[in-house]
Amino acid sequence: MENIREELERVKRVSDMLATGHAHLKERYDRRALALDIAIIALSLWLTAIAFVDPRLGIKLTPFGIDPQLGVGVLGVFTFLLSIVQLRVDWKRQSDAHRRTCDLYSEVKRECGYLLASDTEVKEEDCRRVLARYGIATDVGTAMPEGEFLRQKRRHVQKIAISRHLDGHPGSSIFLLKFRMWLRDNLTRSDRN
Numbered sequence: 001m002e003n004i005r006e007e008l009e010r011v012k013r014v015s016d017m018l019a020t021g022h023a024h025l026k027e028r029y030d031r032r033a034l035a036l037d038i039a040i041i042a043l044s045l046w047l048t049a050i051a052f053v054d055p056r057l058g059i060k061l062t063p064f065g066i067d068p069q070l071g072v073g074v075l076g077v078f079t080f081l082l083s084i085v086q087l088r089v090d091w092k093r094q095s096d097a098h099r100r101t102c103d104l105y106s107e108v109k110r111e112c113g114y115l116l117a118s119d120t121e122v123k124e125e126d127c128r129r130v131l132a133r134y135g136i137a138t139d140v141g142t143a144m145p146e147g148e149f150l151r152q153k154r155r156h157v158q159k160i161a162i163s164r165h166l167d168g169h170p171g172s173s174i175f176l177l178k179f180r181m182w183l184r185d186n187l188t189r190s191d192r193n
Contacts, residue, residue: 021152
Protein backbone atom coordinates (compact mmCIF):
# COMPACT_ATOMS: atom_id res chain seq x y z
CA MET A 1 0.00 0.00 0.00
CA GLU A 2 2.95 2.34 0.57
CA ASN A 3 3.87 2.05 -3.13
CA ILE A 4 0.44 3.43 -4.09
CA ARG A 5 0.91 6.45 -1.82
CA GLU A 6 4.42 7.00 -3.17
CA GLU A 7 3.15 6.85 -6.74
CA LEU A 8 0.34 9.30 -5.96
CA GLU A 9 2.87 11.66 -4.33
CA ARG A 10 5.06 11.44 -7.44
CA VAL A 11 2.14 12.03 -9.81
CA LYS A 12 0.96 14.96 -7.67
CA ARG A 13 4.44 16.52 -7.65
CA VAL A 14 4.95 16.10 -11.42
CA SER A 15 1.42 17.32 -12.21
CA ASP A 16 1.97 20.38 -10.02
CA MET A 17 5.21 21.20 -11.83
CA LEU A 18 3.64 20.67 -15.26
CA ALA A 19 0.60 22.78 -14.33
CA THR A 20 2.92 25.61 -13.26
CA GLY A 21 4.95 25.33 -16.47
CA HIS A 22 1.92 25.30 -18.74
CA ALA A 23 0.36 28.22 -16.81
CA HIS A 24 3.51 30.26 -17.41
CA LEU A 25 3.60 29.34 -21.11
CA LYS A 26 -0.08 30.30 -21.40
CA GLU A 27 0.66 33.70 -19.90
CA ARG A 28 3.69 34.18 -22.17
CA TYR A 29 1.69 33.44 -25.31
CA ASP A 30 -1.17 35.64 -24.07
CA ARG A 31 1.25 38.57 -23.68
CA ARG A 32 2.76 37.98 -27.11
CA ALA A 33 -0.66 37.73 -28.78
CA LEU A 34 -1.84 40.91 -27.04
CA ALA A 35 1.29 42.84 -28.05
CA LEU A 36 0.90 41.71 -31.66
CA ASP A 37 -2.81 42.62 -31.69
CA ILE A 38 -2.09 46.06 -30.25
CA ALA A 39 0.71 46.65 -32.78
CA ILE A 40 -1.54 45.71 -35.70
CA ILE A 41 -4.41 47.87 -34.44
CA ALA A 42 -2.12 50.83 -33.73
CA LEU A 43 -0.47 50.61 -37.16
CA SER A 44 -3.86 50.24 -38.86
CA LEU A 45 -5.16 53.29 -37.02
CA TRP A 46 -2.04 55.26 -37.93
CA LEU A 47 -2.35 54.16 -41.55
CA THR A 48 -6.01 55.18 -41.64
CA ALA A 49 -5.21 58.55 -40.08
CA ILE A 50 -2.56 59.31 -42.70
CA ALA A 51 -4.80 58.16 -45.56
CA PHE A 52 -7.85 60.25 -44.64
CA VAL A 53 -6.45 63.50 -43.23
CA ASP A 54 -5.53 66.67 -45.00
CA PRO A 55 -2.24 66.21 -46.91
CA ARG A 56 -0.54 68.93 -44.83
CA LEU A 57 -1.42 67.10 -41.62
CA GLY A 58 -0.44 63.81 -43.28
CA ILE A 59 3.13 65.08 -43.54
CA LYS A 60 3.24 65.53 -39.74
CA LEU A 61 1.79 62.05 -39.14
CA THR A 62 4.25 60.36 -41.47
CA PRO A 63 7.34 59.00 -39.71
CA PHE A 64 10.72 60.68 -40.25
CA GLY A 65 9.16 63.37 -42.46
CA ILE A 66 9.04 61.13 -45.53
CA ASP A 67 6.49 61.60 -48.29
CA PRO A 68 2.99 60.67 -46.98
CA GLN A 69 2.33 58.39 -49.94
CA LEU A 70 5.53 56.47 -49.24
CA GLY A 71 4.67 56.47 -45.51
CA VAL A 72 1.27 54.93 -46.22
CA GLY A 73 2.95 52.25 -48.30
CA VAL A 74 5.56 51.45 -45.64
CA LEU A 75 2.98 51.33 -42.85
CA GLY A 76 0.68 49.20 -45.01
CA VAL A 77 3.44 46.70 -45.78
CA PHE A 78 4.52 46.56 -42.12
CA THR A 79 0.91 46.07 -40.95
CA PHE A 80 0.42 43.32 -43.53
CA LEU A 81 3.68 41.67 -42.44
CA LEU A 82 2.56 41.66 -38.79
CA SER A 83 -0.79 40.18 -39.85
CA ILE A 84 1.03 37.34 -41.64
CA VAL A 85 3.20 36.80 -38.55
CA GLN A 86 0.04 36.66 -36.45
CA LEU A 87 -1.42 33.98 -38.70
CA ARG A 88 1.76 31.91 -38.68
CA VAL A 89 2.67 31.98 -34.98
CA ASP A 90 -0.94 31.72 -33.75
CA TRP A 91 -0.04 32.62 -30.18
CA LYS A 92 -3.71 32.75 -29.16
CA ARG A 93 -4.16 29.07 -30.07
CA GLN A 94 -0.93 28.14 -28.30
CA SER A 95 -2.06 30.03 -25.19
CA ASP A 96 -5.39 28.22 -25.23
CA ALA A 97 -3.69 24.83 -25.66
CA HIS A 98 -1.40 25.47 -22.67
CA ARG A 99 -4.40 26.66 -20.60
CA ARG A 100 -6.28 23.43 -21.31
CA THR A 101 -3.20 21.35 -20.50
CA CYS A 102 -2.68 23.30 -17.27
CA ASP A 103 -6.30 22.59 -16.33
CA LEU A 104 -5.86 18.85 -16.99
CA TYR A 105 -2.74 18.60 -14.82
CA SER A 106 -4.35 20.75 -12.11
CA GLU A 107 -7.28 18.32 -11.94
CA VAL A 108 -4.89 15.37 -11.56
CA LYS A 109 -2.96 17.20 -8.82
CA ARG A 110 -6.18 18.07 -7.01
CA GLU A 111 -7.44 14.50 -7.17
CA CYS A 112 -4.10 13.16 -5.87
CA GLY A 113 -4.31 15.65 -3.03
CA TYR A 114 -7.79 14.48 -2.08
CA LEU A 115 -6.73 10.84 -2.05
CA LEU A 116 -3.54 11.51 -0.09
CA ALA A 117 -5.34 13.69 2.46
CA SER A 118 -7.96 11.03 3.11
CA ASP A 119 -7.75 9.17 6.39
CA THR A 120 -8.89 5.99 4.71
CA GLU A 121 -6.64 3.57 2.89
CA VAL A 122 -6.07 4.50 -0.77
CA LYS A 123 -7.52 1.81 -2.97
CA GLU A 124 -5.70 0.49 -5.98
CA GLU A 125 -8.63 1.30 -8.31
CA ASP A 126 -8.54 4.95 -7.13
CA CYS A 127 -4.85 5.05 -7.94
CA ARG A 128 -5.46 3.51 -11.36
CA ARG A 129 -8.18 6.08 -12.07
CA VAL A 130 -5.82 8.96 -11.22
CA LEU A 131 -3.02 7.42 -13.27
CA ALA A 132 -5.41 7.08 -16.20
CA ARG A 133 -6.32 10.78 -15.92
CA TYR A 134 -2.62 11.60 -15.73
CA GLY A 135 -2.07 9.56 -18.89
CA ILE A 136 -4.92 11.37 -20.63
CA ALA A 137 -3.45 14.74 -19.63
CA THR A 138 -0.13 13.66 -21.11
CA ASP A 139 -1.67 12.26 -24.31
CA VAL A 140 -4.33 14.92 -24.96
CA GLY A 141 -2.56 17.99 -23.61
CA THR A 142 -0.07 19.99 -25.57
CA ALA A 143 3.53 19.00 -25.02
CA MET A 144 5.89 21.29 -23.21
CA PRO A 145 8.71 22.18 -25.59
CA GLU A 146 11.89 20.28 -24.69
CA GLY A 147 13.89 23.49 -24.45
CA GLU A 148 11.38 24.88 -21.93
CA PHE A 149 11.22 21.95 -19.53
CA LEU A 150 14.20 22.79 -17.32
CA ARG A 151 13.37 26.51 -17.24
CA GLN A 152 9.81 25.73 -16.19
CA LYS A 153 10.98 23.21 -13.60
CA ARG A 154 13.37 25.81 -12.15
CA ARG A 155 10.55 28.38 -12.10
CA HIS A 156 8.29 25.90 -10.26
CA VAL A 157 10.89 24.90 -7.66
CA GLN A 158 11.74 28.57 -7.12
CA LYS A 159 8.02 29.35 -6.68
CA ILE A 160 7.73 26.67 -3.99
CA ALA A 161 10.83 27.92 -2.15
CA ILE A 162 9.61 31.52 -2.22
CA SER A 163 6.15 30.45 -1.09
CA ARG A 164 7.59 28.56 1.88
CA HIS A 165 9.77 31.52 2.82
CA LEU A 166 6.80 33.90 2.62
CA ASP A 167 4.83 31.70 5.04
CA GLY A 168 7.19 32.81 7.81
CA HIS A 169 8.25 36.16 6.37
CA PRO A 170 5.24 37.73 4.59
CA GLY A 171 6.90 41.14 4.14
CA SER A 172 9.83 39.79 2.13
CA SER A 173 10.59 41.21 -1.29
CA ILE A 174 10.10 38.55 -3.94
CA PHE A 175 12.66 40.23 -6.19
CA LEU A 176 15.28 40.19 -3.40
CA LEU A 177 14.45 36.57 -2.54
CA LYS A 178 15.01 35.56 -6.16
CA PHE A 179 18.25 37.53 -6.23
CA ARG A 180 19.48 35.89 -3.00
CA MET A 181 18.65 32.46 -4.43
CA TRP A 182 20.52 33.31 -7.60
CA LEU A 183 23.57 34.45 -5.61
CA ARG A 184 23.44 31.38 -3.37
CA ASP A 185 23.02 28.92 -6.23
CA ASN A 186 25.46 30.48 -8.69
CA LEU A 187 28.22 32.16 -6.73
CA THR A 188 28.80 30.11 -3.59
CA ARG A 189 31.33 27.31 -3.68
CA SER A 190 29.66 25.00 -1.16
CA ASP A 191 27.42 23.31 -3.78
CA ARG A 192 30.08 22.81 -6.43
CA ASN A 193 31.63 19.43 -7.09
